[in-house]
Amino acid sequence: MNTIKLISNHTSKLIPLGLSSLNPANTLVIVKNAFSLLFRQQWNNYISKNNKQYSELAKYSLNWLKYSQNTVGSGGVGCYEFYRWTKGYPEVTGYIIPTFWDAFHLFGDEEYKNRAIRMADWELKLQKPDGGWEGFYEGDGQPMVVFNSGQVLRGLIRTFKETKEKKYLDAAIKGANWIVNTQDEDGSWTSTNFKQMKRVYDTYVTAPLAELYTLTKDERYKESCIKNAEFVLRNQHKNGWFELCDNSLLNNEAPVTHTISYTIDGLIETGLHLQINKYIQAGKLAADELMHKAEILPLLPARFDKDWKKRANYVCNTGNAQLGIILMRLYEITGEARYMNTALKLGDFLAYVQNLNSVGKNRAGGITGSYPIWGMYCPLKYPSWASKYFTDLVLYLNKYAK
Amino acid sequence: MQSKAVLSKQIAYISINPSGKFVKSAQVGFKDVGLFPEFMIHVNPGKRIKNEFKKYRLGIFSNFLIPKFKQHFGNKRSFKNEIIEIEIPITKKVGALNSEETIRFIKDNNIKYLINCGAGIFRKKITDINGLYIVNAHAGKLPDYRNMNVVEWALYNSQKVIGTIHLINSGIDTGDILLEEEIYLNKVSDYIVAREYAFDQVIKIAGKAVLDFAEGKIKPKKQPKEGKRWYTMHPYFHKKLNLILKTRND
Numbered sequence: 001m002n003t004i005k006l007i008s009n010h011t012s013k014l015i016p017l018g019l020s021s022l023n024p025a026n027t028l029v030i031v032k033n034a035f036s037l038l039f040r041q042q043w044n045n046y047i048s049k050n051n052k053q054y055s056e057l058a059k060y061s062l063n064w065l066k067y068s069q070n071t072v073g074s075g076g077v078g079c080y081e082f083y084r085w086t087k088g089y090p091e092v093t094g095y096i097i098p099t100f101w102d103a104f105h106l107f108g109d110e111e112y113k114n115r116a117i118r119m120a121d122w123e124l125k126l127q128k129p130d131g132g133w134e135g136f137y138e139g140d141g142q143p144m145v146v147f148n149s150g151q152v153l154r155g156l157i158r159t160f161k162e163t164k165e166k167k168y169l170d171a172a173i174k175g176a177n178w179i180v181n182t183q184d185e186d187g188s189w190t191s192t193n194f195k196q197m198k199r200v201y202d203t204y205v206t207a208p209l210a211e212l213y214t215l216t217k218d219e220r221y222k223e224s225c226i227k228n229a230e231f232v233l234r235n236q237h238k239n240g241w242f243e244l245c246d247n248s249l250l251n252n253e254a255p256v257t258h259t260i261s262y263t264i265d266g267l268i269e270t271g272l273h274l275q276i277n278k279y280i281q282a283g284k285l286a287a288d289e290l291m292h293k294a295e296i297l298p299l300l301p302a303r304f305d306k307d308w309k310k311r312a313n314y315v316c317n318t319g320n321a322q323l324g325i326i327l328m329r330l331y332e333i334t335g336e337a338r339y340m341n342t343a344l345k346l347g348d349f350l351a352y353v354q355n356l357n358s359v360g361k362n363r364a365g366g367i368t369g370s371y372p373i374w375g376m377y378c379p380l381k382y383p384s385w386a387s388k389y390f391t392d393l394v395l396y397l398n399k400y401a402k
Numbered sequence: 403m404q405s406k407a408v409l410s411k412q413i414a415y416i417s418i419n420p421s422g423k424f425v426k427s428a429q430v431g432f433k434d435v436g437l438f439p440e441f442m443i444h445v446n447p448g449k450r451i452k453n454e455f456k457k458y459r460l461g462i463f464s465n466f467l468i469p470k471f472k473q474h475f476g477n478k479r480s481f482k483n484e485i486i487e488i489e490i491p492i493t494k495k496v497g498a499l500n501s502e503e504t505i506r507f508i509k510d511n512n513i514k515y516l517i518n519c520g521a522g523i524f525r526k527k528i529t530d531i532n533g534l535y536i537v538n539a540h541a542g543k544l545p546d547y548r549n550m551n552v553v554e555w556a557l558y559n560s561q562k563v564i565g566t567i568h569l570i571n572s573g574i575d576t577g578d579i580l581l582e583e584e585i586y587l588n589k590v591s592d593y594i595v596a597r598e599y600a601f602d603q604v605i606k607i608a609g610k611a612v613l614d615f616a617e618g619k620i621k622p623k624k625q626p627k628e629g630k631r632w633y634t635m636h637p638y639f640h641k642k643l644n645l646i647l648k649t650r651n652d
Contacts, residue, residue, distance in 0.1 A: 037459065038459050039460045039461040040459045040465075041457070041458050041461045045636070048638070295633035296633075298458075337559070338555075338630075341636045
């Protein structure tokens with residue numbers, strides 16, 4: 001029922017999407033996905049079986065992000081939607097910036113650095129007088145959104161750390177002040193968030209806020225993070241599952257792994273910055289459950305209900321990559337090999353998906369929203385955030401599993 | 403105390419491969435303590451294959467059937483000196499593990515001990531049969547090494563490999579412990595050999611565990627709920643483990 005509602009909310013896209021499927025390259029991608037479903041588990045040990053290197057996979061993915069930045073033209077990074085390239089996405093470009101800085105340090109290629117700076121400068125131009133950033137794509141006419149603004153903070157803080165240029169820090173502080181000032185009494189954000197939804201994945205906002213606290217020592221940031229984390233903990237079940245965790249009005253009873261992972265990652269990162277162990281443990285509790293699912297099921301489904309029962313028959317590729325990153329972080333914290341073990345398998349799956357869908361220059365190296373490509377998470381789309389998290393995951397694996 | 407002949411009539415092996423090495427090794431252990439289980443419940447592998455097909459689709463050949471075939475016929479290194487033929491008087495073939503047919507056979511024949519030699523996952527309707535003890539051999543210390551590839555993980559973590567005979571309940575590797583014994587793998591330099599050897603050794607002590615339990619010499623020890631679950635080891639760690647094992651033996 002929710003799926004039908006979801007489709008009916010996007011009717012304007014149905015005709016161009018349907019027509020775009022007739023494009024030979026798009027048709028080929030769809031056919032390849034259909035065949036892939038007949039030969040399951042071809043992704044087992046995919047990277048090693050095909051003599052691929054993590055660094056090579058990262059570069060391939062980064063090339064797609066570079067191509068996106070070039071095509072969009074403004075400095076921001078957009079998505080490929082089978083029939084068009086979108087405009088730049090301020091939120092996503094914000095968290096892509098640290099990925100390019102990481103790539104610059106690993107590969108020593110100045111181009112990554114220059115592109116990161118170009119993205120950060122684009123963000124500066126888009127900042128609203130109140131301090132926040134608009135939702136969705138550039139120029140869509142959306143109001144400022146706390147979640148999206150929080151992600152821009154990530155890029156600005158990192159660019160400040162790398163360049164020491166005060167303009168990035170000043171913009172980050174201005175954004176952070178707006179975020180803190182619009183927080184609700186209970187620690188959540190409602191009026192200034194997407195569709196005015198009260199959601200727990202704003203921990204992914206408090207993480208950069210906590211990082212900013214470590215730079216500025218402004219206690220308001222720390223207090224805001226704690227207030228939000230406590231709100232999230234009040235909405236966490238004993239089995240680690242979160243209430244109010246989906247980025248839609250319809251699917252809160254079974255949130256998508258993308259937003260579950262935002263919540264977990266945000267809790268752990270906030271806990272690390274503020275040195276509050278209970279937030280790390282709360283994130284770990286949910287991560288352990290998802291890890292278990294990733295291990296026992298042939299594929300990690302996109303959605304889970306309050307008993308961690310699967311509620312989707314497709315994979316959210318972004319959620320997979322984000323979970324892999326979380327598990328690698330837990331591997332670093334705990335030293336337990338089983339975290340890395342599962343992250344390696346998620347990396348294999350995503351590398352397989354990258355290869356499967358790399359047809360033609362618009363798609364080469366990109367990661368699709370879902371597996372199979374027509375799954376209900378960003379169907380027939382190559383979201384820039386999927387490539388961002390995949391790149392981060394393979395860069396992480398490259399560090400430990402060369 | 404009942405005689406061993408009477409006890410033997412209360413024991414059944416259950417397996418999808420009744421002529422496989424796991425059953426043979428179990429038989430060696432039972433013979434050593436003077437027990438000769440009366441029954442074999444042969445579970446038809448069809449349902450297992452069907453489940454695997456759902457998982458792998460056409461990839462079932464490369465991901466399941468061929469590796470299983472290789473495993474069954476290819477590696478007999480740890481068993482070459484112990485091929486035995488002990489007759490099991492009554493064999494019953496059942497269509498599925500958790501079927502009414504299996505339950506009826508267990509009840510009709512007053513089977514008290516069911517020795518799991520690779521039958522699959524037991525559902526509640528079997529584990530809840532009154533007076534039935536399902537015995538499992540697990541090559542890892544419980545509750546620290548639950549689930550899969552526990553021999554490899556224990557070796558990777560530089561810990562002792564402990565074989566555990568435990569009762570099966572509705573969870574995975576969570577039932578009461580009957581017997582634990584260290585498995586010595588000092589000279590092994592390959593993880594596949596280590597795993598096969600360890601499982602071979604642990605199933606061999608199932609006979610002793612059942613006899614001692616039936617005679618009241620051991621009391622089942624409850625496991626704490628909390629434990630660690632381990633999963634299929636990624637080939638990256640297999641390679642690393644083999645290096646560790648080789649270095650250790652050099």
